[in-house]
Amino acid sequence: MTDRSEIGQALGRLLGPAEPEVGCDVCFDELDRYVELELAGRDVDAEIPGLRAHLAGCPACREEHDSLYALLSA
Amino acid sequence: MSILEVGTVKAVEPAVPLVAAPPPPPFDLESHEWLRTLRADGATRDAAIARLHTLLLGAARFEISRRRHTMRHLRGNELEDIAAEAAADATLSVLRRLDDFRGASRFTTWAYKFALLEAAVKLRKRAWQGREVPLEPDDxxxxxxxxxxxxxxxxxxxxxxxxxxxxxxxxxxxxxxxxxxxxxxxxxxxxxxxxxxxxxxxxxxxxxxxxxxxxxxxxxxxxxxxxxxxxx
The missing domain is CATH 1.10.10.10 (Winged helix-like DNA-binding domain superfamily/Winged helix DNA-binding domain)
Structure with missing residues (x-):
């Protein structure tokens, strides 16, 4: 059974983030700094604009972000 | 082949106006030591590379452990082979891109991401090995x-x-x-x-x-x- 939330997520995957975003290569270049800033509680959106939006739109980069975050948090 | 080996795309359009990067901070002592030993000669460099490989093998195993539930059809030794390959490829990538390290994070954080990328890419490809890639909407x-x-x-x-x-x-x-x-x-x-x-x-x-x-x-x-x- 599909509910409104699932439909919203499916549309989100199709349409991606609305705001400007960096590409995969910039994401990879900045990922280490981004995660360290996150863990330090800094305003990552101000310091590395567009990366959060990219993580919302790119499942592969998001997985790698989540892994680095988890590894540094372990 | 990783995204690092097949070309670069700087930013997706519309490009985000990247804030001018601040001057790189001075390297922390540990990062400085990694760079010094990896750029040294002989036994010092060999030992540093071995240490780097061990570090990245640990990161690759961590990544595989996180995804293990999605790879139930693979046996433990196959997963360990993937970890070993990922660590070896990541070590080469780090050594090749050593001059790209700007000190914006700790050296180990910077190096970890190469191992996580290599392991993740290998696992995704392994999961889809032999499967048809559907290009038409079926869902x-x-x-x-x-x-x-x-x-x-x-x-x-x-x-x-x-x-x-x-x-x-x-x-x-x-x-x-x-x-x-x-x-x-x-x-x-x-x-x-x-x-x-x-x-x-x-x-x-x-x-x-x-x-x-x-x-x-x-x-x-x-x-x-x-x-x-x-x-x-």
Whole structure:
């Protein structure tokens, strides 16, 4: 059974983030700094604009972000 | 092959105006020591490379451990082989790109991401090994609903029709294939990049352009998208 939330997520995957975003290569270049800033509680959106939006739109980069975050948090 | 080996894409359009990078901070002592020993000669360098490899093997194993539940068909020694390959490839990538390290993070954080990338890419490719990559929509059913009320269901049908029309009419054949494979059928971007002989950055650019066209098409037809989308 599909509910409104699932439909919203499916549309989100199709349409991606609305705001400007960096590409995969910039994401990879900045990922280490981004995660360290996150863990330090800094305003990552101000310091590395567009990366959060990219993580919302790119499942592969998001997985790698989540892994680095988890590894540094372990 | 990793995204690092197959070319670069600096930013997806519309490019985010990147804030001018601040001057790199002085390296912390540990990072400085990594760089010094990896750039040394002889036994010092060999020992540093061995230490780096051990570090990256640990990161690769960590990544595989996180994804193990999705790879139940693989035996432990196969997963360990993937970890070993990922660590070896990541070590080479780090050594090749040593001059790119700017000190914006700790050296170990910077190095870890190469191992996590290599392990993740290898696992995704392994999971799709021998599987056909669907480029046509076979899961539009996600948009149909029996759980919604009559008004919402009608609204949803209208939106679905508009989405399908936009996918069929507003996109180039290549954009359509990439969008459908990645965003509808859930093909991992690295897997699709390999099948299409391209790279992750170029594919994401195509996906981004397709999404932008879809959004514009739907907005032109009066659909308010903000309240319909949900981040995963």
């Amino acid at each position: 539009w059913d996600i948009f149909s609903s029996t759980a919604l009320g009559p008004d919402a269901a009608s609204e949803q049908r209208e939106l679905l029709a508009a989405v399908q029309t936009a996918v069929a009419e507003a996109l180039t054949p290549h954009q359509r294939s990439v969008l459908v494979a990645l965003a509808v059928n859930g093909v991992p971007i690295d897997v699709l990049a390999e099948r299409l002989s391209t790279n992750r950055g170029a594919l994401y650019k195509t996906l981004h352009d397709a999404r932008r066209k879809l959004r514009a098409h739907l907005v032109e037809r009066g659909f308010a998208l903000a309240d319909r989308l949900e981040a995963e």
